[in-house]
Amino acid sequence: xxxxxxxxxxxxxxxxxxxxxxxxxxxxxxxxxxxxxxxxxxxxxxxxxxxxxxxxxxxxxxxxxxxxxxxxxxxxxxxxxxxxxxxxxxxxxxxxxxxxxxxxxxxxxxxxxxxxxxxxxxxxxxxxxxxxxxxxxxxxxxxxxxxxxxxxxxxxxxxxxxxxxxxxxxxxxxxxxxxxxxxxxxxxxxxxxxxxxxxxxxxxxxxxxxxxxxxxxxxxx
Numbered sequence: 001x002x003x004x005x006x007x008x009x010x011x012x013x014x015x016x017x018x019x020x021x022x023x024x025x026x027x028x029x030x031x032x033x034x035x036x037x038x039x040x041x042x043x044x045x046x047x048x049x050x051x052x053x054x055x056x057x058x059x060x061x062x063x064x065x066x067x068x069x070x071x072x073x074x075x076x077x078x079x080x081x082x083x084x085x086x087x088x089x090x091x092x093x094x095x096x097x098x099x100x101x102x103x104x105x106x107x108x109x110x111x112x113x114x115x116x117x118x119x120x121x122x123x124x125x126x127x128x129x130x131x132x133x134x135x136x137x138x139x140x141x142x143x144x145x146x147x148x149x150x151x152x153x154x155x156x157x158x159x160x161x162x163x164x165x166x167x168x169x170x171x172x173x174x175x176x177x178x179x180x181x182x183x184x185x186x187x188x189x190x191x192x193x194x195x196x197x198x199x200x201x202x203x204x205x206x207x208x209x210x211x212x213x214x215x216x217x218x219x220x221x
Contacts, residue, residue, distance in 0.1 A: 168207060
């Protein structure tokens with residue numbers, strides 16, 4: 001009987017020792033479970049915050065930046081402004097500086113412009129002061145500022161907003177005086193429709209760019 005009692009006492013102690021030895025493993029399991037729960041909760045909280053941020057941006061009209069290839073309107077601006085830059089430096093600036101538009105002009109681009117001037121814009125053959133001012137504006141102001149506008153459009157820089165608005169106002173004003181000189185001067189264009197097709201875009205583009213930088217929110221990020 002005492003033998004059984006001793007055996008039971010020894011077995012009880014062994015069981016207690018086993019429990020004490022296994023206790024750290026149980027604690028690790030519990031802590032691991034808690035860590036998993038906390039990590040899962042943090043991930044859920046992060047997901048909720050991101051969703052709220054996206055919803056807020058969508059509600060406020062904020063657009064995330066897109067590559068230039070995914071912005072067709074900006075691609076049209078880039079194409080037209082590239083032509084404007086070349087025309088400003090190759091045609092307008094030399095003409096404004098006094099290089100003649102003639103068949104024997106020392107500057108080849110203005111020799112090429114001579115045929116157009118005879119057929120559509122005779123004022124270029126003997127440009128009045130207003131026309132000289134317009135060509136100098138094109139070559140000295142408009143073409144250089146368009147270089148910055150092209151960079152700003154490609155990279156969607158916030159500084160494009162003030163530069164774009166300045167260009168929009170100045171370009172529109174310049175074309176107003178240009179058209180006044182053309183239509184009210186001594187040599188109005190003989191073919192009005194043909195003339196407008198090649199000149200009206202220089203009035204539309206500044207206005208369109210002004211609207212684009214003013215109302216599109218992607219430049220305010």
